Amino acid sequence: MQDFLAWMNETPWSIALRESFFVWPLIEATHVLTIMLFVGTIFMVDLRLLGLAFRKVAVSEITSKILPWTIAGFGLMVITGLLLFYAKPLVYYHNLFFRLKLLILIVAMGNILFFHKRVQSGVNGWDLSSAIPKSARASAVISICSWILIVVAGRMIAYDWFDCEKLEQGGLLNSLASCPNSQISMLVTE
Amino acid sequence: MATCEYDSELYECSFSEKYILPACKYFDQSAIADFIKDSLFIVPWAGVIHLLSIALLGGAILMVDMRVLGSGIRSQTPHQINQVVRPITIAALALAILSGATMAFGELMKLYYSPPYWMKMGSLAGAILFTYGVRNRAIKTDATLGKMGWVLAGISLTLWIGTFTALSNTMAQFALLLLLIALGAFAWFGRDPINAAERSSIRLKLISAASIVMWLTTAAAGRWIAFY
DSSP: OHHHHHHHHTSHHHHHHHHOSSHHHHHHHHHHHHHHHHHHHHHHHHHHHTTSSOTTSOHHHHHHHHHHHHHHHHHHHHHHHHHHHHHSHHHHHTOHHHHHHHHHHHHHHHHHHHIIIIIGGGGGGTSSOSSOOHHHHHHHHHHHHHHHHHHHHHHHTTOOTTOGGGSOTTSHHHHHTTOOOHHHHHHHHO | OEEEEETTEEEEEOHIIIIIHHHHHHHHTSHHHHHHHHOSSHHHHHHHHHHHHHHHHHHHHHHHHHHHTTSSOOSSOHHHHHHHHHHHHHHHHHHHHHHHHHHHHTSHHHHHTOHHHHHHHHHHHHHHHIIIIIIHHHHHHTSOOHHHHHHHHHHHHHHHHHHHHHOOOHHHHHHHHHHHHHHHHHHHHOOOOSSGGGOOOHHHHHHHHHHHHHHHHHHHHHHHTTTO
16 A cells, blocks of 8 residues: 555555645645535534524425535545645645544444434434434534544645654554554654 | 735735734644644634535535425425525535534644635635525525625626636546536426426526535635645
8 A cells, every 4th residue: 555655645646636726726725615515514404403503494404405416526525635635645644633534534424324324214204303213413513523433534634743853653553543654654754 | 905014114905914814823733723733633624524414415406406406306486495404504504514623723824824714715605605695595586586686696707707617627627517407407498397387487497507506616625725
């Protein structure tokens, strides 16, 4: 993996992207701003599932009308996120917050699958009811918590508190970040 | 223009140099600014709260504007949806302003000299005026604004156009222009509810499209502060 990412890091497009004066900020800004479309709409759906907002709106309506926008936002986030990773693969690969973000993303994805397979399939029974099943409410709580944590981890990627050169060689955090030896570490820092 | 003094000599200076710069310098040396600058965690966590409140604000605003544009919840009128999200938008906006002010206290002098920061402030003022003075009124009255509504629309749109033209980045201008065209097309051709009574007028649709673009401009200018 390390070799592959080191190769990717040196490809002309990767270098051009991270050194670009306009394109990199534009992609990064799009990635961050899509939060309004993606996380914002998912919060609205979750608030409905928790019975805290849109109580007069059927759950099936809110999921059918709003979730397509959430998915569009997610698609844009993934595309811009992949481009950001492509521009600085080694930096992100060894960033502990980035790794944490990916882990929570897996939990969030699992929760979405659970919601669609288990919760949404039985929605007809409680579509407009104020008594929302525990599984649906649990799914909404997990969703809100996981997206908040993803935003937290994503924001913290910008800080260098746990960068490889600051971590003790052979320590736990050093291992968790798969920190390379000192020579490659210099490359990552660059 | 105003008159400033340096080394007992008077010279012509701008309004901001006369009044805003001294205020920034004063607050930059205050105990609260020192406390924020000395802390390792306040600014990062304020940044997180800022992002989350922007997400909440964006989601709540989109719920209303997408309904107006014909692609949101159709069982409720735009006004009914707006009443549900109104407390959310107010709380999110308050949180965004509070966290934004906290971050600003950590780098007041940098922000004073940052054009994107002033663009953001201008755009934010425009977006708040437009949302609460124009859009909400238009949603309630199906786009009947009244004199005050038109005045506020004029002020807020002027603020937005000022921000847009001041954007030094051509690509950002191009991206916003594309979004504006896309939303205009969406307002014009957007899928509407089958029931004609539920359909919003084209004027209301354009107001909602403008609301989305104004908030996005504010957020984009805010992000640009980091790159300037």
